[in-house]
Amino acid sequence: MKKEIHAPFCAITATLDVLGGKWKVFVLARLATHGILRFSQLQKLIPNVTQKMLTQQLRELEEAGLVSRRVYAEVPPRVEYSLTTHGLTLQPVLAALNEWGNLHSQALNQVVTERVIC
Amino acid sequence: MKKEIHAPFCAITATLDVLGGKWKVFVLARLATHGILRFSQLQKLIPNVTQKMLTQQLRELEEAGLVSRRVYAEVPPRVEYSLTTHGLTLQPVLAALNEWGNLHSQALNQVVTERVIC
DNA sequence: CAGCATCCGCTAGGATACTG
DNA sequence: CAGTATCCTAGCGGATGCTG
Numbered sequence: 001m002k003k004e005i006h007a008p009f010c011a012i013t014a015t016l017d018v019l020g021g022k023w024k025v026f027v028l029a030r031l032a033t034h035g036i037l038r039f040s041q042l043q044k045l046i047p048n049v050t051q052k053m054l055t056q057q058l059r060e061l062e063e064a065g066l067v068s069r070r071v072y073a074e075v076p077p078r079v080e081y082s083l084t085t086h087g088l089t090l091q092p093v094l095a096a097l098n099e100w101g102n103l104h105s106q107a108l109n110q111v112v113t114e115r116v117i118c
Numbered sequence: 119m120k121k122e123i124h125a126p127f128c129a130i131t132a133t134l135d136v137l138g139g140k141w142k143v144f145v146l147a148r149l150a151t152h153g154i155l156r157f158s159q160l161q162k163l164i165p166n167v168t169q170k171m172l173t174q175q176l177r178e179l180e181e182a183g184l185v186s187r188r189v190y191a192e193v194p195p196r197v198e199y200s201l202t203t204h205g206l207t208l209q210p211v212l213a214a215l216n217e218w219g220n221l222h223s224q225a226l227n228q229v230v231t232e233r234v235i236c
Numbered sequence: 237c238a239g240c241a242t243c244c245g246c247t248a249g250g251a252t253a254c255t256g
Numbered sequence: 257c258a259g260t261a262t263c264c265t266a267g268c269g270g271a272t273g274c275t276g
Contacts, residue, residue: 010234011219012143012212018222022249025130039258050250055259065225076257086225089218094130096214100207101129104136107183107204116128157238168270173239194237
């Protein structure tokens, strides 16, 4: 079932929409390096993120087909997140963004005292 | 003069901050393909953008060192914008975003009826 | 022509409390 | 543990009008 888009489509902005949320790149990066993570683990690995935000961003990433969500019927509940194969295709993009970000901070003559891997 | 950043620094989000504005990638893309453009030309090339927004985004891009602004002391006034050498370094990043955006729209089984080059 | 100045609505993002 | 359910706020983006 194809979804018709009649509005003008720009591939670049489409990508930025997907990465647009405040925490999405963090989620993607964590899942890329760790493989599978539970909700609580993601929350620990991403400083300052609230439950609401993490949930929301995960749902949006899931809907975009980048993250898969697996629920175990247990008590207490367990939910595991991982990247889909399609989510893995984002890695070169994230790498490009990362590389340019470092270049850019040098170009602005900024001294970065604390570097966050994300 | 180095500018100290004491907050945690993430290169990816730093890049997304630069590209974050709603119209910035359009501006960058237009300048990349056309070279030098006046304010009014940019406005014509970017549908639906308001003066306020275009001015604001241009100022931010200028401050980020990506766009250079040249004012001619004439009547009526003329202002020309172009990419700085640093701004040109963004091209591979934009290319990566563009490529993935096209891939992604296919993965979502979307029919794109109108494609905007940006 | 290339802009400021002003006002204004919307919504992304956040704080807090509650639940299966 | 992994969420929902409210409520609230800052600020992005937009509409409109004025000026050197």
